[in-house]
Amino acid sequence: MINITLPDGSVRQFESGVTAMDVAMSISEGLARNVLSAKVNGKVMDAMRPINADSDVQLLTWNDDEGKATMWHSSAHLMAEAVEQLYPGVKFGIGPDIENGFYYDIDFGDYNISDADFQKIENKMLELAREKQTYNREEVSKSDAKQYFTKKGDEYKLELIDELEDGQITFYKSGSFTDLCRGPHLPDTSPIKAVKVLSLAGAYWRGDEKRKQLTRLYGITFPKKKELDEYLEKLEEAKKRDHRKLGKELELFTFSQNVGQGLPLWLPNGAMVRERLEQFLKKVQKDAGYYPVITPHIGNVNLYKTSGHYDKYGADSFQPIKTPIEGEEFFLKPMNCPHHCEIYKSRPVSYKDLPLRLAEFGTVYRYEQSGELHGLTRVRGFTQDDAHIFCTPGQVKDEFKAVMAIVMKIFKALDFKDFIVQISLRDQEDRSKYIGSDENWDKAERAIMEVAEESGLDTIIEYGEAAFYGPKMDFMVKDALGRKWQLGTIQVDYNLPERFQLEYTGSDNEKHRPVMIHRAPFGSMERFVAVLIEHTSGKFPLWLTPEQAIILPISEKYQKYAEKVLKFLNNSEIRARIDDRSEKTGRKIRDAELKRIPFMLIVGEKEEENNTVSVRKQGEGDLGSFEMQQFVELIEKEIETALDTN
RNA sequence: GCCAUUGUAGCUCAGGGGUAGAGCACUUCCUUGGUAAGGAAGAGGUCAUGAGUUCAAAUCUCAUCAAUGGCUCCA
Numbered sequence: 276m277i278n279i280t281l282p283d284g285s286v287r288q289f290e291s292g293v294t295a296m297d298v299a300m301s302i303s304e305g306l307a308r309n310v311l312s313a314k315v316n317g318k319v320m321d322a323m324r325p326i327n328a329d330s331d332v333q334l335l336t337w338n339d340d341e342g343k344a345t346m347w348h349s350s351a352h353l354m355a356e357a358v359e360q361l362y363p364g365v366k367f368g369i370g371p372d373i374e375n376g377f378y379y380d381i382d383f384g385d386y387n388i389s390d391a392d393f394q395k396i397e398n399k400m401l402e403l404a405r406e407k408q409t410y411n412r413e414e415v416s417k418s419d420a421k422q423y424f425t426k427k428g429d430e431y432k433l434e435l436i437d438e439l440e441d442g443q444i445t446f447y448k449s450g451s452f453t454d455l456c457r458g459p460h461l462p463d464t465s466p467i468k469a470v471k472v473l474s475l476a477g478a479y480w481r482g483d484e485k486r487k488q489l490t491r492l493y494g495i496t497f498p499k500k501k502e503l504d505e506y507l508e509k510l511e512e513a514k515k516r517d518h519r520k521l522g523k524e525l526e527l528f529t530f531s532q533n534v535g536q537g538l539p540l541w542l543p544n545g546a547m548v549r550e551r552l553e554q555f556l557k558k559v560q561k562d563a564g565y566y567p568v569i570t571p572h573i574g575n576v577n578l579y580k581t582s583g584h585y586d587k588y589g590a591d592s593f594q595p596i597k598t599p600i601e602g603e604e605f606f607l608k609p610m611n612c613p614h615h616c617e618i619y620k621s622r623p624v625s626y627k628d629l630p631l632r633l634a635e636f637g638t639v640y641r642y643e644q645s646g647e648l649h650g651l652t653r654v655r656g657f658t659q660d661d662a663h664i665f666c667t668p669g670q671v672k673d674e675f676k677a678v679m680a681i682v683m684k685i686f687k688a689l690d691f692k693d694f695i696v697q698i699s700l701r702d703q704e705d706r707s708k709y710i711g712s713d714e715n716w717d718k719a720e721r722a723i724m725e726v727a728e729e730s731g732l733d734t735i736i737e738y739g740e741a742a743f744y745g746p747k748m749d750f751m752v753k754d755a756l757g758r759k760w761q762l763g764t765i766q767v768d769y770n771l772p773e774r775f776q777l778e779y780t781g782s783d784n785e786k787h788r789p790v791m792i793h794r795a796p797f798g799s800m801e802r803f804v805a806v807l808i809e810h811t812s813g814k815f816p817l818w819l820t821p822e823q824a825i826i827l828p829i830s831e832k833y834q835k836y837a838e839k840v841l842k843f844l845n846n847s848e849i850r851a852r853i854d855d856r857s858e859k860t861g862r863k864i865r866d867a868e869l870k871r872i873p874f875m876l877i878v879g880e881k882e883e884e885n886n887t888v889s890v891r892k893q894g895e896g897d898l899g900s901f902e903m904q905q906f907v908e909l910i911e912k913e914i915e916t917a918l919d920t921n
Numbered sequence: 922g923c924c925a926u927u928g929u930a931g932c933u934c935a936g937g938g939g940u941a942g943a944g945c946a947c948u949u950c951c952u953u954g955g956u957a958a959g960g961a962a963g964a965g966g967u968c969a970u971g972a973g974u975u976c977a978a979a980u981c982u983c984a985u986c987a988a989u990g991g992c993u994c995c996a
Contacts, residue, residue: 387925488924490924830953
């Protein structure tokens with residue numbers, strides 16, 4: 276007999292070889308029906324795997340993330356089986372579960388699959404799922420595994436097997452499909468009641484663009500049809516918050532083929548939002564001891580040879596522009612740091628001048644691959660809220676912390692709560708991607724790790740994500756569709772000061788090398804505004820929004836009074852306008868609501884008599900009657916609360 | 922850059938080898954209306970661009986450009 280400990284601490288005795296499913300059955304049949312897999316001593320495995328020793332067992336259902344993962348991974352196998360039956364001879368890459376569903380990378384050979392095939396695949400999957408196919412685990416020797424896939428002619432699986440150790444290889448069979456797989460899987464296909472093949476995309480085998488491109492089929496499954504419908508509806512809702520859609524509707528920005536791909540044109544509304552963000556940060560930076568600088572949009576090629584950008588990115592940049600007579604070459608600047616280094620060098624620096632903080636909203640141009648461009652989040656010309664802090668090695672930590680405080684201040688002012696702090700370090704295996712000595716890198720990485728530790732923020736570490744000149748701390752947020760984007764970034768750099776031979780005179784009267792901190796709290800104005808649009812679905816905070824209030828006269832008779840109200844608001848620095856169209860009030864309200872104007876001031880006979888305004892808040896409705904000064908105070912208070920970041 | 926899909930009025934979209942369609946937006950007129958669409962009339966398009974097939978191309982073919990979903994990349 277063995278002891279099985281359940282999550283509530285209770286212990287039950289079973290014969291050795293009991294399965295998690297048996298355990299579930301002993302509790303209730305209903306529970307057993309919902310079990311997808313089980314966590315045994317912290318490891319997720321098949322509910323049908325025998326347990327031979329005392330163990331902690333947690334039964335996993337659709338309510339557990341791991342349970343969902345099991346279901347989706349099994350669904351990937353089901354989709355593969357359906358595809359194999361419909362298109363015999365296809366070969367399979369990998370088919371994992373992902374955050375929302377699963378995918379399978381498939382080599383369809385000559386067949387040109389398109390989304391017209393989805394329905395057919397879905398129907399086949401449902402048909403197979405109804406057969407209640409069991410997922411059978413089988414341990415196989417390396418040679419048997421290779422023999423199976425050699426016979427099948429699946430070179431992708433053979434490549435995967437080659438990298439596995441003999442004795443560690445398992446197959447899972449379900450219906451007519453056998454896959455090389457670690458598991459775990461569902462007991463059988465019966466929980467899969469609703470399926471959707473979502474999209475298809477090319478995906479390089481093993482993520483290597485030099486290798487063959489397979490077709491990646493994305494899908495998702497649910498135990499209930501209703502849940503699938505809800506999921507699809509949620510996706511539709513998310514699309515409504517897409518910044519590209521809202522950017523058009525609210526007239527924030529646009530693109531023109533005549534200007535060029537990835538080169539955003541900011542419309543007046545968008546420019547107003549962006550300018551206010553810039554003003555906000557400028558004030559914060561002024562208080563934090565930054566000096567503004569301004570540098571040109573191009574720089575001599577030699578500047579980038581010095582910085583190392585030329586070697587690293589020269590071939591993948593917009594190519595240099597040349598002077599007609601001398602033939603001198605200039606790059607559109609892809610970064611502001613080389614220019615700022617030259618500013619540092621413009622005069623001798625004493626340790627008393629440090630930290631020197633040079634800030635610039637610098638527009639940079641990068642040649643991004645055409646397939647990568649995406650609304651305002653990935654563009655070819657964008658403005659960084661850049662600054663470079665030159666300091667002594669001893670000042671690095673305090674400066675780094677001060678920058679983090681600025682990032683937090685901004686996130687708080689804009690109510691960004693959902694962000695990930697990522698520490699991006701060197702690739703542990705391949706160091707050829709980086710410039711600078713190991714010693715400098717170690718110093719920089721250590722500094723960031725220490726600051727992160729002391730900050731108490733939850734951080735994740737990603738190896739291989741560092742910039743080529745130094746490690747960084749990135750602030751990541753998700754967009755409406757769950758895609759992750761990097762916004763703010765703070766980078767510690769010992770390398771560029773060396774390349775540019777930056778120096779300061781210390782108190783010992785000797786020359787020393789400063790350390791550079793690159794930082795951009797917003798990251799890029801374009802990307803930040805994009806994410807802000809999606810997070811607020813276009814309802815910008817009151818202090819940012821282009822129009823804070825709109826005055827809606829009930830009829831032309833109250834136009835004069837409306838003008839009086841407007842004048843009062845303008846004198847109080849409130850951005851407002853009158854909707855003087857010959858439309859009914861209901862219509863004016865509807866249009867203002869759709870334009871996300873925070874406050875609607877309805878004025879008619881009543882208001883004119885009492886010298887008041889009727890206030891309606893966007894998305895909330897009627898707030899009642901206010902005196903003008905009262906309304907101004909309402910707005911001022913809301914802004915003050917939002918910007919009170921201390 | 923690669924794979925797939927798409928490109929018709931300012932926007933959202935229907936249509937489809939034989940004279941270009943709708944709703945909204947826009948303009949004018951009527952209406953002066955109290956918390957999410959008042960009414961009428963009008964104007965607006967080389968059907969992304971270029972070539973080819975055809976008596977005839979917005980429609981079929983090819984190329985180019987751009988957009989969308991991914992992959993790779995991201996200083």
